């Protein structure tokens with residue numbers, strides 16, 4: 117569905133994307149995971165054929181975005197990061213007018229709009245003004261709009277940023293159903309839980325390059341341990357308490373020393389905590405949890421995903 121080789125994007129002196137290789141296969145949910153400024157949106161905009169490629173090769177649905185933009189766009193759905201709904205129009209007309217842009221005939225686009233309102237659970241809001249919708253409803257309407265042309269490939273740039281947890285789960289459920297219906301999804305996100313929930317495969321992006329690639333499970337297995345013990349020994353502004361403690365437990369596993377806690381990577385977190393206590397150290401809080409993509413990102417870049 118997408119093939120990129122040495123893909124680059126520059127804005128003057130800024131190299132936003134520095135030669136990445138990506139393959140997206142039919143029917144999968146593929147993610148670009150990375151912090152703000154990693155180059156995810158720049159990549160997405162090249163794939164959406166709205167931003168020209170600065171270097172390297174890009175093929176979308178087997179076509180060249182430089183010469184076959186309209187043909188690509190007719191088979192793409194694009195759900196941009198910012199809200200681009202038309203506030204002048206009601207909910208139904210946002211879908212209807214957008215469908216007409218694609219040259220779909222009136223009767224077909226009407227039926228499609230009704231079907232999509234049903235899918236995103238906005239049928240009872242069909243006459244409502246867009247400005248009166250909640251953030252979650254606007255996102256769902258944007259997704260419905262991006263599906264008007266029955267795309268083979270749906271691009272979602274930060275689909276749940278700014279939504280509350282319940283609205284995020286509703287959206288995840290809808291994206292999951294689209295995937296089951298055979299739509300290929302490409303998602304950018306800086307939420308590791310979103311990437312873990314939705315993506316079959318993903319690349320971890322940082323500073324314009326790909327730091328790692330694989331399924332969430334593969335990435336966690338390859339770059340982290342089964343469990344993580346989190347230890348807090350004092351509040352963050354009490355000097356370098358965590359730095360001092362780290363020297364006393366560095367044989368217990370790989371450590372990540374953060375201002376407010378120490379992470380110890382080990383197959384057995386409870387054993388780590390038992391040994392910490394045996395050494396007479398008294399953390400004020402402990403937690404044993406499974407490794408996540410956040411741990412993968414921390415290992416690869418030395419930074420957390422969301423500051």
Ligand SMILES: Nc1ncnc2c1ncn2[C@@H]1O[C@H](COP(=O)(O)OP(=O)(O)OP(=O)(O)O)[C@@H](O)[C@H]1O
Pocket residue numbers: 127130131132150151152153154155156157158159
């Ligand atoms: N139009 C532009 N002109 C100049 N610099 C840009 C432009 N668009 C992006 N950049 C720069 O390119 C880099 C990558 O930005 P990009 O938006 O692709 O990152 P991102 O991973 O999508 O982050 P975000 O989630 O904040 O959008 C950043 O340093 C950004 O400032």
